[in-house]
Amino acid sequence: MTKQHDLVIIGAGPGGYIAAIRAAQLGLNVACIEKEKALGGTCLRIGCIPSKAMLESSELFHEARDGFEKHGVRFEKLRLDLDAMLKRKDEVVKANTGGVDYLFKKNKITRYLGTGRFTSANTVAVDGAEKVELTARHVIIATGSVSAPLKGVELDGDRIGTSTEALTWTEVPKHLVVIGAGAIGLEMGSVWARLGAKVTVLEYLDRILPGMDTEIAAEALKLFKKQGFEFQLGVRVTGAKKKGKTCTVEIEGQPSIECDRVLLAVGRRPTTEGLGLDKAGIALDERGRVPVNDHFQTSVPTVFAIGDVIRGPMLAHKAEEEGVACAEFIVTGHGHVNYDAIPNVVYTAPEISSVGKTEEELKAANIPYKKGTFPFLANGRARALGHTDGRVKVLAHAETDRILGAHIIGPRAGDLIAELVCAIEFGASSEDVARTSHAHPTLAEVVKEACLAVDGRALNA
Numbered sequence: 001m002t003k004q005h006d007l008v009i010i011g012a013g014p015g016g017y018i019a020a021i022r023a024a025q026l027g028l029n030v031a032c033i034e035k036e037k038a039l040g041g042t043c044l045r046i047g048c049i050p051s052k053a054m055l056e057s058s059e060l061f062h063e064a065r066d067g068f069e070k071h072g073v074r075f076e077k078l079r080l081d082l083d084a085m086l087k088r089k090d091e092v093v094k095a096n097t098g099g100v101d102y103l104f105k106k107n108k109i110t111r112y113l114g115t116g117r118f119t120s121a122n123t124v125a126v127d128g129a130e131k132v133e134l135t136a137r138h139v140i141i142a143t144g145s146v147s148a149p150l151k152g153v154e155l156d157g158d159r160i161g162t163s164t165e166a167l168t169w170t171e172v173p174k175h176l177v178v179i180g181a182g183a184i185g186l187e188m189g190s191v192w193a194r195l196g197a198k199v200t201v202l203e204y205l206d207r208i209l210p211g212m213d214t215e216i217a218a219e220a221l222k223l224f225k226k227q228g229f230e231f232q233l234g235v236r237v238t239g240a241k242k243k244g245k246t247c248t249v250e251i252e253g254q255p256s257i258e259c260d261r262v263l264l265a266v267g268r269r270p271t272t273e274g275l276g277l278d279k280a281g282i283a284l285d286e287r288g289r290v291p292v293n294d295h296f297q298t299s300v301p302t303v304f305a306i307g308d309v310i311r312g313p314m315l316a317h318k319a320e321e322e323g324v325a326c327a328e329f330i331v332t333g334h335g336h337v338n339y340d341a342i343p344n345v346v347y348t349a350p351e352i353s354s355v356g357k358t359e360e361e362l363k364a365a366n367i368p369y370k371k372g373t374f375p376f377l378a379n380g381r382a383r384a385l386g387h388t389d390g391r392v393k394v395l396a397h398a399e400t401d402r403i404l405g406a407h408i409i410g411p412r413a414g415d416l417i418a419e420l421v422c423a424i425e426f427g428a429s430s431e432d433v434a435r436t437s438h439a440h441p442t443l444a445e446v447v448k449e450a451c452l453a454v455d456g457r458a459l460n461a
């Protein structure tokens, strides 16, 4: 059977489903092919959403165990019901993926269940329960990414797993070894540490959170150690094997570690296998990504690619911005993403967030800058919350005062960064934010004070 659409999108993750909605809003007849039954991609099914559900639940458990008493809230017999926690996580996922189903219907997007593969640049076959061939003037590749393997690490779909398995373990590990100190390693490590596991993080580099501002990452390392995490930095993992219930993790030149669970979190790689890109005449770059120009066009101008499958940070909101820009470019000839204003948030406790340039990047580019920092310890609301670790750091151009970067570690850092993303998007100076009224008492006052501190005039420290 052959079907004709204006636009065919392969993949219904945050990139694909948002592109589908925007293109439908702009009047195109849109089809979206997704091989999984549930829509929403990695993010909604096995990524952002279930991990945040588990982070919220485990943080509540941890607070109840270690934090309530200082608020004068006492109770007896606190007990973890991991089955209920996992069930709630699954319900949160279902509500979100079901929401995308609803949006597809509302926007009259045709959904095809099956695996999409190019048969030519403007025809895509769907291998599903029924075989369909779709033709379209435009095609968007939004196939996302999968966990990267590591040579010697024998994934068994259970004890030695990726984030997907670490979101479903039905008992708390006694000792969890995490390979990789990026966002996944630290977020999922936090979940299981809060629920009672001993967590050892093995990282190849001599720091955690590569890409984040070094000063902020160093503060994060100190706080994670205080929480009981063990770190071995500058180590190379060469293998992990399971024997019965025991896993052995091998490290180059160092004693191996025995544990009962292993999480492999050394990055993700673009999904392009079986896509038939050769049939469309598209070659991959040296890192296995689909190369695109500023308008998300591949080497075939009517075939586009967005999200994790192309260059740039692997983030859901980055994929979404690209989805909107790509759909708008197809219909209107315009569409743009400001990569300097894409935030990055790690949802540990405390949260860590950043936007724009790090201090190292400014130094390397010889850009003169001023820096303002302000601690949560000096903020009334943070004291009332009982979460005073961390700070806001703002980097502004030394001459123009334009905000170039902002980095936060502290309570609700993921929400607080939005103001500074907006400031960067609008080309604001630190003075602009410093002269803006911020409600008292709020954590947002720390952002204002950090902007005042850029010119050495913080008021409350």
Ligand code: FAD
Pocket (backbone or CB within 6 Å): 010, 011, 012, 013, 014, 015, 016, 033, 034, 035, 036, 040, 041, 042, 043, 044, 046, 047, 048, 049, 051, 114, 115, 116, 117, 142, 143, 144, 145, 163, 164, 184, 271, 274, 275, 306, 307, 308, 309, 314, 315, 316, 317, 318, 319, 347
């Ligand atoms: P994906 O979400 O990967 O979607 C691609 C879709 O394409 C998938 O559904 C896949 O089944 C489908 N597909 C692939 N090939 C085919 C084919 N041939 N035919 C049909 N369908 C196909 N990002 C954040 O911004 N914030 C977070 O808090 C966050 N947390 C994360 C936590 C975890 C544990 C993980 C793993 C990731 C997290 N991410 C987070 C990253 C985020 O999930 C990705 O950046 C985002 O999902 C990328 O969106 P995408 O649309 O490019 O691809």
Ligand code: NAD
Pocket (backbone or CB within 6 Å): 150, 179, 180, 181, 182, 183, 184, 185, 187, 202, 203, 204, 205, 208, 209, 210, 235, 236, 237, 265, 266, 267, 268, 313, 314, 315, 344, 345, 346, 347
């Ligand atoms: P990552 O690239 O962020 O971190 C992987 C870490 O593993 C790096 O620090 C790297 O140096 C280390 N590593 C690589 N090889 C190693 C080895 N042999 N031994 C020890 N360490 C090794 O990758 P991730 O944490 O797996 O996350 C994958 C993607 O998903 C990232 O792009 C991330 O942005 C995204 N993600 C985002 C969020 C969020 O936004 N909150 C959450 C989870 C995932």
